[in-house]
Amino acid sequence: MSESEATNASGVITSSADRMVGAEHAEVRYFTSYDHHGIHEEMLKDDVRTRSYRDSIYQNPHIFKDKVVLDVGCGTGILSMFAARAGAKHVIGVDMSSIIEKAKQIVAVNGLSDKVTLLQGKMEEVVLPFPKVDIIISEWMGYFLLYESMLDTVLYARDTYLAPGGKIFPDKATMYVAAIEDGEYKDDKIGFWDNVYGFNYSPMKEIALTEPLVDTVEMKALVTEPCEIITFDLNTVTTADLAFKVPYQLTAHRPDFIHALIAWFDIEFSACHKPIRFSTGPHAKYTHWKQTVFYLRDVLTVEEGETVSGVLENRPNDKNKRDLDINISYKFEIDDPTRFAEGSCFYRMC
Amino acid sequence: MASSSGAAEPPVNEVPADACSVSDESDSSNEEGWEDVEPEDESQPVIGLFSDTVFPDVRSMLKESKEKNNFDLLKIQKDLDLDFLDTIKLVNYVRSEVQAGNKTPDVSSKEKFADDAYLKPVLEDDAVLYSLDDIAEDQGEDAAPGSEAERKVLELQEDLERLQTQFSEYRLAVQKSMEDQLTKEDEKLEPGQNAKRPVKDRLEDADADYFSSYSYNTIHESMLKDAIRTDAYRDFVYENKHLFKDKVVLDVGCGTGILSMFCAKAGAKKVISVDNSNIIDRAREIVYDNGLGDVITCIRGKIEEVTLPVDQVDIIISEWMGYALLFEAMFDSVIYARDRYLAPGGLMVPSHATLRIAPFADPDFIASHVSFWNNVYGFKMTSMQLNIHDEALVRHVPTTSIPAESAVFLPLPLHTITVDELTFLKDFKVTLDKDIDALDGWAIWFDMFFMPSSESTVPENAVPSDMQKKGFVGFTTGPYGTETHWQQTICLIDHGKQEPRPFKKGQVLTGKIGYQKKEQGSRLLDIDVQWQADDATKGSQHWSLQ
Numbered sequence: 065m066s067e068s069e070a071t072n073a074s075g076v077i078t079s080s081a082d083r084m085v086g087a088e089h090a091e092v093r094y095f096t097s098y099d100h101h102g103i104h105e106e107m108l109k110d111d112v113r114t115r116s117y118r119d120s121i122y123q124n125p126h127i128f129k130d131k132v133v134l135d136v137g138c139g140t141g142i143l144s145m146f147a148a149r150a151g152a153k154h155v156i157g158v159d160m161s162s163i164i165e166k167a168k169q170i171v172a173v174n175g176l177s178d179k180v181t182l183l184q185g186k187m188e189e190v191v192l193p194f195p196k197v198d199i200i201i202s203e204w205m206g207y208f209l210l211y212e213s214m215l216d217t218v219l220y221a222r223d224t225y226l227a228p229g230g231k232i233f234p235d236k237a238t239m240y241v242a243a244i245e246d247g248e249y250k251d252d253k254i255g256f257w258d259n260v261y262g263f264n265y266s267p268m269k270e271i272a273l274t275e276p277l278v279d280t281v282e283m284k285a286l287v288t289e290p291c292e293i294i295t296f297d298l299n300t301v302t303t304a305d306l307a308f309k310v311p312y313q314l315t316a317h318r319p320d321f322i323h324a325l326i327a328w329f330d331i332e333f334s335a336c337h338k339p340i341r342f343s344t345g346p347h348a349k350y351t352h353w354k355q356t357v358f359y360l361r362d363v364l365t366v367e368e369g370e371t372v373s374g375v376l377e378n379r380p381n382d383k384n385k386r387d388l389d390i391n392i393s394y395k396f397e398i399d400d401p402t403r404f405a406e407g408s409c410f411y412r413m414c
Numbered sequence: 415m416a417s418s419s420g421a422a423e424p425p426v427n428e429v430p431a432d433a434c435s436v437s438d439e440s441d442s443s444n445e446e447g448w449e450d451v452e453p454e455d456e457s458q459p460v461i462g463l464f465s466d467t468v469f470p471d472v473r474s475m476l477k478e479s480k481e482k483n484n485f486d487l488l489k490i491q492k493d494l495d496l497d498f499l500d501t502i503k504l505v506n507y508v509r510s511e512v513q514a515g516n517k518t519p520d521v522s523s524k525e526k527f528a529d530d531a532y533l534k535p536v537l538e539d540d541a542v543l544y545s546l547d548d549i550a551e552d553q554g555e556d557a558a559p560g561s562e563a564e565r566k567v568l569e570l571q572e573d574l575e576r577l578q579t580q581f582s583e584y585r586l587a588v589q590k591s592m593e594d595q596l597t598k599e600d601e602k603l604e605p606g607q608n609a610k611r612p613v614k615d616r617l618e619d620a621d622a623d624y625f626s627s628y629s630y631n632t633i634h635e636s637m638l639k640d641a642i643r644t645d646a647y648r649d650f651v652y653e654n655k656h657l658f659k660d661k662v663v664l665d666v667g668c669g670t671g672i673l674s675m676f677c678a679k680a681g682a683k684k685v686i687s688v689d690n691s692n693i694i695d696r697a698r699e700i701v702y703d704n705g706l707g708d709v710i711t712c713i714r715g716k717i718e719e720v721t722l723p724v725d726q727v728d729i730i731i732s733e734w735m736g737y738a739l740l741f742e743a744m745f746d747s748v749i750y751a752r753d754r755y756l757a758p759g760g761l762m763v764p765s766h767a768t769l770r771i772a773p774f775a776d777p778d779f780i781a782s783h784v785s786f787w788n789n790v791y792g793f794k795m796t797s798m799q800l801n802i803h804d805e806a807l808v809r810h811v812p813t814t815s816i817p818a819e820s821a822v823f824l825p826l827p828l829h830t831i832t833v834d835e836l837t838f839l840k841d842f843k844v845t846l847d848k849d850i851d852a853l854d855g856w857a858i859w860f861d862m863f864f865m866p867s868s869e870s871t872v873p874e875n876a877v878p879s880d881m882q883k884k885g886f887v888g889f890t891t892g893p894y895g896t897e898t899h900w901q902q903t904i905c906l907i908d909h910g911k912q913e914p915r916p917f918k919k920g921q922v923l924t925g926k927i928g929y930q931k932k933e934q935g936s937r938l939l940d941i942d943v944q945w946q947a948d949d950a951t952k953g954s955q956h957w958s959l960q
Contacts, residue, residue, distance in 0.1 A: 104798065105783070108790055118791055145793050169797035253635075260638055261648055263675050267699040271631045 104140050104163065107203075110352040112342050114142065117203065120233055120333035120340045121146040127231065127335065128152045132194050136187060136202035136221050137214045141167035141180065143201050148179040152199075156192055157182045158221075187217045196227040207278045208356040209239055209329040210378065211413045212386050215296075216303050236332035238295040240345060243314050243364075243372060244285040246323040250359055253277065276390065276411050277357040281326050281346045287366065288314035288322075290345070293376060307379035314372045322364040322372065325392060328355045356413075362405045364396050372396045374408075387414035459707055460541040463487075463508050464517055468708060472545035483517065494524050502543055503532035510536050538711060539698060634670050634693065637733075640899045642889050644672065647733065650763060650864040650887040651676040657761065657866060658682045661728040666717055666751050667744055671697035671710065673731050678709040685710045686724065688717050717747045727755045731763040735891075737808050738903040739769055739826075739860040740929060741959045742937040746833050759868055762828040766863040766872040769824040770892060771842050771927055771943075774857040774904055775850040776815035784906070803908035806941055806957040811857050811893045811902045818844040820859075820892065822875055823927050829868045839928040839942070846921045852914030853923075853953075855906040856943050863888040905941060905957045912953045922948045932958065 108114055121128060121143070128150040135144040138157030144167075147155045157167065157180060164184040171180045183190045200221055206213035222232065257269035291312045296305065316322075328345040344353040364372060374394035381387035393408035459468045460475045464483045469475035479485040485508070491501055507527030511519035513536065520526050535543060638644055651658060651673075659681035665674040668687035674697075677685050687697060687710055694714040701710045713720050730751055736742040752762060784802055787795040823840040863872045864887040872881070878888035878895070891900040907914075917923075925945030932938035944954035 105786070109786075114791060140790075140795060140798065142791060142793065146791075149792075166797050166800075170793065170795050173794050173797065256635065256639070260670075261644060261672060261676070262679075263672070263700065264703045265670065265700055266703055267696045268631060268634065268670065271696070272635075275631060 106352050108140065108142060112344075112349050112351045113203065116331070116333070116340055116342045117143055117201070117233070118146055120336050121150045121201070123338070123340070124336050125150045127337070128199065131198035132156070132196070133199045133201060134158070134192070134197040134221060134225055136200060136218050137204060138167060138182065139163055139203075141171050141182065143203060144180045144182070145171065145174060145176055147199070147201060148176045152179065154194065155180045156194065156197070158187055158190055158192075159184060160186055187221050192225060195225075197225045197230065198227055199231045199233065200226055201233040205237065205329070205331065205353065207353060208276065208327055208388065208390075208413060209237055210306060211388050215298075215306065218298065219301065219303055222298070231335040232298045233335060234331045234333040235298040236295060236334055237298070238330045238332075239293050239327060240290045240329070241293055241312050241314070241325050241327050241376065242286050242290040242346075243288045243316075243322040244281055244324050244326055244357075245287050245320045246281075246285055246357070246359075247321060247363075250323045254359055273359060273361065273409070274411050276413055277359070278354050279357055280350065281355045281357065283346050286346060287318060287320040288316050288372070293327075309375060309377040311375050312373065316366040316368055316370050316372075319367045322360070322366055324357050324359045325394075326355045326357050327376075328353075358390070358392055358409065358411055360392075360394065360407070360409060362394075362407055364394075364405050365403045366396070370396070370398060381412065381414070384414065387412060459702055459705070460545065461537060461708070463505070463542070464512055466708065468705075472542055475542070485521075490521050494521075496524070499533065500524060500527075503527045503529075505540070505542050506532040506534065506536050509540075538713075539707075636899050638670065638672060642891075642896050642898045643733065646862065646864065646887055646889045647673050647731070647763075648676055651680045651731075653887070654866055655680040658729065662686070662724055662726070663729045663731060664688070664722070664727040664751060664755055666730060666732040666748050667734055668697055668712070669693055669733070671701050671712065673733060674710050674712075675701065675704060675706055677729070677731060678706045682709060682729075684724070686722055686727065687712045688715065688720055688722075690714060690716045717751045722755065725755075726757040727760065728757055729761045729763060730756055735767070735860065735862065735900065737900060738806065738858050738929075738939060738941065738959055739767060740836055741903075741939045745836065748828075749831070749833050752829075761866075761868055763864060764862045764888075765828050765865040765868070765870060766876075767826040767828065768822050768861045768863075768872075768874070768876065769826070770820040770859055770861065771823050771844070772816045772820035772857050773818050773844055773846070773850075773853055773923060774811065774815055774855040774906075775817050775852060776812070776854055777851065779815065780854050780906075780909075784909075799910075803906055803910075803955070804957060806858075806959040807904045807906065808901050808959075809904055810897055811904060813893045816857060816893055817848045817850050818846045818923070820844070820857075824929075825872070825874050827872075837930050839926050841924070841926055843922060843924045846917055846919055846923070848919050849916065851916050852909065853907060853917060853945075854909075854914075855904055856927075856945075857893070858903040858905070858927075858941070859890070859892040859900070861888065861890045861892065903941075903959065905943060905955070907953065907955060912955070915951065917947065932960075 128147055130151065130153045133144075133147040133152045133155045135141075135147065135155060135157040138144050138159045139161070140163060141157055144155045144157040157164070159167070159182075162184070164182050168177075168182050171177055171182065181193055183192070200218065202214065202218045202221075204214035204218050218232075226232070254269060254272055257265040257272060259265075291314050293310045293312050294308055314325075326346070328343070330341060330343040330345070333340040342348070342351075344351045344355065346355055366372065372394055374392060377391040379389050381389050390411040390413065391408060392411070394406070396403070396405040398404055459470065460472050461468055462475055463479050463485065467475075467478075469478070476487050479487065487501075487504070490496070490504065494500070496504060504521065504527055508519050508521070510532070658677055660683045661681075663674070663677045663682045663685045665671075665677070665685060665687040668674050668689045670693060671687055674685045674687040687694075687701075689697065689712075694712050698712040701707055701712060711723060713722070730748065732748045732751075734744040734748045736744060739745075748762075756762070784799055787798045821842040821844050823842045824838060826835075861876070861878050863876065863878065863881060865872060866886075876888075878890045881888045889895065889898070891898045891902070893902055923945050925943060928940075928942040930940045930942070932940055939959040941957045941959060942954070943957075944952075946952045
């Protein structure tokens with residue numbers, strides 16, 4: 065198992081221990097293998113992520129000074145401590161996970177216990193020591209921005225606790241798609257099931273085609289320009305907006321084959337004095353979010369300047385709100401009937 | 415869907431739209447490059463009613479039954495006015511009569527097969543039963559033309575809908591009752607209650623299971639792509655076909671069924687594949703797709719609870735190994751299966767395992783995973799270090815981090831070892847082959863051997879590569895072999911509690927290592943190591959693998 069596959073296997077699935085019910089034997093060893101601090105280590109070592117938060121807070125002490133700050137999903141408490149060091153009057157960190165016990169020790173060791181209050185529980189259930197907060201900070205983003213994300217919790221916190229005129233760090237998230245050439249890896253991931261040690265494994269192939277893949281994509285694999293599909297403004301977005309159906313249009317910048325669409329997101333802290341941004345795209349520095357790959361059933365043969373268009377639809381699964389149902393339709397409309405292609409693929413992130 | 419039938423998927427409107435179709439209402443015009451997850455026209459192999467012949471679909475089977483055995487199912491269905499459940503009883507009745515040696519079962523009246531016992535499938539996964547709504551459809555097409563065509567069509571549509579509902583209910587009932595009945599052979603299926611009451615819930619559960627199992631794809635992919643593992647099983651089976659020819663084989667924890675299919679290809683008479691996870695449904699499909707459905711029987715359940723169709727097996731094959739070999743305790747189930755089912759002189763595949771330990775010294779690893787927490791963006795996070803020393807880690811260890819030849823601490827002869835022996839405290843002794851600044855921990859891994867007879871022995875200090883040179887199959891999961899998905903298990907020593915000190919090349923470390931299950935039936939494993947250097951430096955620590 066390569067490092068990236070290992071990260072995928074545990075990365076996509078890990079945080080859902082409840083999903084282990086019914087799994088036996090061989091599966092179990094993977095799900096249970098990841099060590100709990102491993103995930104926090106990975107996030108803290110994601111330099112792009114942690115630095116962006118640090119800079120957006122440390123560069124703006126005038127915004128944080130004497131303010132009450134709420135950290136939604138505080139984990140090890142790093143963002144809460146950034147805010148406390150930046151001069152906040154008080155910081156409240158909330159997390160459902162037992163990691164909060166560690167966070168309390170960490171806060172104490174760093175002499176910030178009087179500035180930072182950590183509460184374990186659901187945002188909807190905990191009782192905050194302040195009726196309103198001036199600033200909400202949160203690192204809520206998941207794979208494909210929204211998979212197992214805490215955005216709905218952040219929105220609940222905003223609607224319940226944020227004082228009028230209060231600020232949210234970060235407050236803008238924009239999603240993009242682009243098309244890639246990925247013949248070799250598609251063959252490895254999808255074609256693999258055609259012949260497994262001489263056997264036909266097509267039932268597994270059908271499943272594989274519905275699973276988006278979280279992986280790093282090289283810039284040179286991009287066949288088209290990126291297309292911005294949606295922006296969420298955290299000051300105004302509602303939970304209902306997180307189910308969306310948006311068109312996209314991709315223009316090839318070179319003659320090539322298209323095997324997959326990829327998606328990524330950019331994050332902006334626009335409340336900063338000087339806005340701070342970071343991207344999780346293939347052109348940017350590695351982040352633990354990587355990119356999300358959606359293999360198409362067709363292989364499209366495109367010439368430079370030609371356009372593929374379609375619609376991407378995303379909604380939480382009816383039964384398990386943490387899962388995402390994603391439908392991507394595509395149409396490659398050209399006169400050449402041998403290259404014309406049209407279709408639609410369903411994916412589920414679970 | 416938890417069931418494996420590709421032939422007769424219930425129509426989309428019978429189940430939540432997202433359960434079995436990747437389609438979407440707004441998009442019906444995409445003929446190109448677009449298939450259903452389980453194409454509805456896909457035929458499933460059908461076993462003949464009067465012979466063991468396998469037919470590509472139910473129609474060809476019925477045709478032959480009609481021509482060769484003068485058994486016209488459609489006609490009987492019509493003449494006796496059989497409804498859906500009656501027809502199921504008819505099929506099972508015929509099958510049981512034929513199995514009992516009567517090739518001309520009496521089908522003159524409904525009463526002959528009225529007993530509800532005939533609701534129980536005679537063949538597991540009988541494709542005929544799953545194809546009954548296809549047959550109904552055919553009838554509908556035949557009967558539709560005529561003067562009263564329109565009314566007839568409406569009637570038939572209603573019938574069809576009713577049949578389809580009954581069908582999906584029946585299928586779910588069968589699925590459940592199969593499990594129940596396999597263990598409680600005597601318990602009679604009460605169709606009136608059993609088929610109706612909990613169906614809705616079960617439908618939802620089944621489909622929830624189906625999709626939650628999707629994520630497991632990656633897991634099975636990783637295991638199949640672990641060529642060290644899969645090649646070893648394949649090589650042993652294919653290079654020893656004479657051992658498998660005409661034998662009955664049990665595959666414990668079969669996963670996608672790859673080992674079962676190796677055995678079937680090698681000539682096994684019968685392979686029974688047991689797994690207690692959703693993957694069994696995919697395994698069943700895969701087995702059929704590869705035309706091995708007549709050899710391999712897939713059974714879902716715990717090996718301790720299912721009833722096998724045989725009393726004894728000649729060979730047990732299993733890929734049961736977990737991290738540090740015994741994590742997750744699946745080996746207990748393999749031992750249970752051996753004691754319960756393996757014939758005297760029968761073969762365990764693999765046949766031997768050895769557990770090894772070596773000292774671990776890697777200052778870079780300590781710096782990046784332990785010291786890291788000393789200063790995280792200007793904050794001290796040392797409390798995060800605690801778990802690092804409580805929990806064993808699973809990682810690839812570079813050979814440069816192993817400053818001594820490893821020592822075997824437990825040989826496991828699979829033919830004879832008992833569950834009690836899996837809780838142990840064993841001595842070990844290693845000699846450093848280079849100077850180290852600190853002993854950072856202990857690394858644990860295992861080697862596997864596939865010997866061709868239950869009488870074969872493996873030297874206690876055997877190395878897979880040496881055994882390979884002698885023509886035997888084996889593999890190592892240690893740092894000197896090609897990486898496997900098991901990696902190595904690292905138990906880091908807490909330098910905060912045990913002051914690190916340098917050791918010289920040639921120094922001897924002796925100690926004891928203990929394994930203990932966290933509690934009865936638990937997957938979790940507790941590991942204890944006590945050690946002592948030749949200059950009387952001592953240490954001991956406890957880890958858990960979870």
